Amino acid sequence: MVYYKEFFQEWAAHQVLRRPSMKQSEPAFYRRLEQALDVHREKGALIILKPRWDDSVIDFTSSDFLSLSRSGRIRNAFMEELGSLGDDWRLSASGSRTQYGNYDYLRQVEDEIAAFHNAETAWVCHSGFFANISVLEAVALPGDAIVWDELSHASTVVGLRVSVAAHKLSFQHNNPDALRDVLTRLKTDDPAFARGDRSVLICVESVYSMEGDICPLREMVAVAKEVFPTGNAQFIIDEAHSNGIIGPDGAGLVQMLGLENEIAIRVHMCSKALASTGGVILCNKTVRATLAHFSRCLTYSGAPSVPMVASIRAAYQLLSSGQTAKEQGQLQANVRYFFQALLEHPDWEEALDEGLLSVPLAEEWEERSVHSHVIPIKVRPSHEAHLFGHLLIANINAYPISYPTVPKGTALIRLVFHAHNTREDIDYLLNTIGAWAIEMLVIERGESKNTVPAAQRQFLALQANGWK
Template identity: 90%
Template structure:
């Protein structure tokens, strides 16, 4: 069976309302949960664990940006790293970092990662999500403030729930002037910030996971230094989508800009471009001591296992030795080809002119020295599902994103480019979306006898026929 049928069937099976069939004799605990889930089932947007697709499906979704997992290169490097350790290692860390789990190999790899990134220390933890929460839990002290870009990742939002910071303020996305306004407000309302008696933690991302745009980090650092010359305003930057992609050997945005000494905390992910697992917090010894003392997320959980650390080391050795340079270059070439072909396609031009969709990152792309591999195709709310179904039936996987993952009143198809994407696949992607554009414009202009796009009609027919 084609992948799209498997996915549609799995999705439909989970959208059926459960509360009407829930027996009153069942515990109220479960009935209340089903009631909460039915709110999402009614709109057809209950999250599901999607079946994994094989390599025959055209991939514009996965986080294997450099294709190190698909190619098997990271697996081979990992096995070689494990073999180099011999047989005298234990599978489990058997304790937290403050107890038995702080073993020599883990500390050695952390020192190597810190050196690669030009940081004083590094802390390997189980995921980047976990790392972001741990930082906000530990580093902001009572009375301090956390200000964050309004489009920050969900891990930052969760971190804000566990922090003891007294002030939590968002600022307009990628806007240094908006950051200045928020910082001015803090200084005005509480003189302790102006004196340097309280600190401000500023949370940004190098490449934003939905918008795909890059942080104007140099400008924001200048604002913070100007507003707080005592140095009590410091940055936490999430480099999830830049790690392995940009900078010297893929070291990230901070190192592209030479701001290693200006950024207090960097969080890097190993589960994306590095095709490994886990996250890394880069900081100095003072911050590391604060993490040890105040982060329950880190010190009340077991330390990473040897295989996990070995996979991370294998990935970083590939970066540091330049073994991923061809993939990094290919990824950049693929994005540039997409932009160039998009702007030359008459169907896309008409769609852009009519406001049916937009591709903000395609604007003035040639002026950027480096391209983001995350490209949102912005559409009107409701159209993201239509375009997703259209793409999936054409054997292209690119997920629809709706509120609350993106701001209310917005929606998009999130294209993620990889080194393994071919020009033929990119051409096919453009052609497939172009066909959807032609059909939608015809429907909107009243030139079609149909009011529902063909792909959605096919979806409904499959559902009525039991997905056969």
């Protein structure tokens, strides 16, 4: 079965309502859960565990940005690193970091990562999501404030729920003036902030995972220092999408801007560009001691295993030795080519003029010295599902994103570029989306006998024919 048929079949099977067919004799616990899930099934919006595609499907979705996993380079580096350890190592950490799990190899790798990132210390944990939660759980003390960009990742949102901070305030996305307003309000409303007796933690991301835009970090740091000159306002930056992509040897946005001494906490992911697993918290010794004492997420879970740490070390060795420079350059070239070709494509020009779709990052793209690999194609709500189906039938995978992942009333197709994408892939992507856009414009103008796009008609036909 071709991938799009397999995906459609899997998706459709999970959207069938379950509560009406359940017997009253079944436990009420399960009936209530299915009723809650049916709310989303009715809209065809139940999240499913998607079948994995093979390399024949054109990839504009995966987090293998530098193609280290697809190429096998990270696997080979990992096996070499494991081999260098000999036979005298134990698979499990056999305890938390505060107990038996604080072994020498783990600490050695943390020291190497800290040195690569110009940080005082590093803490390896099981995932970047986990790291973000752990930081917010630990470093905000009672009475403190957490201020976060309104488009922050879900891990920040979960971290806010477990934090004891007294004030939790968002500010308009990537807007230094909006940040100033929130900080000034805190300072005015509570003299303890003005005196430096309470801290303000500012959560931002280097590259935002849905919008794909880069944080104006230098400007935000200047705002925080202006409003709170005592240094009680400090930044926590999530570098998930910049690690391995931008900065010296892929070290991230903070190092690209030379702001290592201005940022209290950096969280890096190893499961994206590094094609490994886990997350890394970069901080100083004061923050590290705070994490060890106050973060139950970290100290009540087992320490990372040796194979996990070995995979992280292998990835960082590829970065630090310059062995990923070609892929980093290719990724930037791919994004530049996409923008240039997009703006010259007649179908896209018409669709953009008609407001059927928009590509905010294409505006003034030539003025940016570095580009994000995440590029959202903004569409009208419900159109994201139609365009996703159209792309999938064309053997292109680029996922649709809608509320609540993005703000209500918005929707997009999230394009993720990789080193392994070719110019032919990009041309085919542009032509495929352009064809969909023209089809939708014809339908909207009433110039077609069809009222739904071809991809949706094909989906319904497959479903009616038993997916044959």
